[in-house]
Amino acid sequence: MSTLLSRQLQxxxxxxxxxxxxxxxxxAAxxxxxxxxxxxxxxxxxxxALLNYGLQRRLAFRNAGPHRVTLWRYIVSCLGAWFCNLAFFFLLNNVLGLPVTLSQIVTTGLVAALNYIVYQRLVFHEQTR
Structure with a gap:
């Protein structure tokens, strides 16, 4: 794994x-x-999501484009992630009957994997001129 990818993933x-x-x-509250x-x-x-935007730009995607571009892409990606979070959680908890905690753990893992791909390829990728 390249150093950049390793740092980005960390x-x-x-x-x-x-x-x-x-x-x-x-x-929980x-x-x-x-x-x-x-x-x-x-x-x-x-x-x-509010906390995540700033942290992703600081910790993972330091060479991202300007806020005026990445913020809108992030908001759209959040809408997709929120829908996925809701759909996965509803399916696991309400349809399959898994407990709340297990449903949220599995949901979080699925949404995190999707988010990494979307952030890397669409939201925070470097702007080419």
Whole structure:
């Protein structure tokens, strides 16, 4: 694995890990407050996404294009990720009947893999002139 890819993947995991912790904290707090789990995970993912944008640019994709370009791409990617998060979680929890925690762990892994590919190829890739 190239040094750049290794550094990029490490930064992606670190940024995503911190953002995921925030997502799960918000989700758990909202569930404890009585909110339905599907709505709680959507709210948690919004919180995590806000933190994640800045961390991804700092830790993983340092050579990304300007904010005026990457921010809009990131927002669109978040919409896709939020839909995937909701769909995967709903399928695992409501259709397959898996527990909330297991459903969210599996959902997070699936969405993280998709996000890395999208960030690397579409959102934060270097601008060519």
């Amino acid at each position: 930064g992606f995991v670190a940024a995503g890990g911190l953002s995921t912790l925030l997502h799960w904290f918000v989700m 909202l569930i404890a407050a009585g909110l339905e789990p599907v709505l709680a995970t959507v709210s948690g993912s919004v919180s995590g």
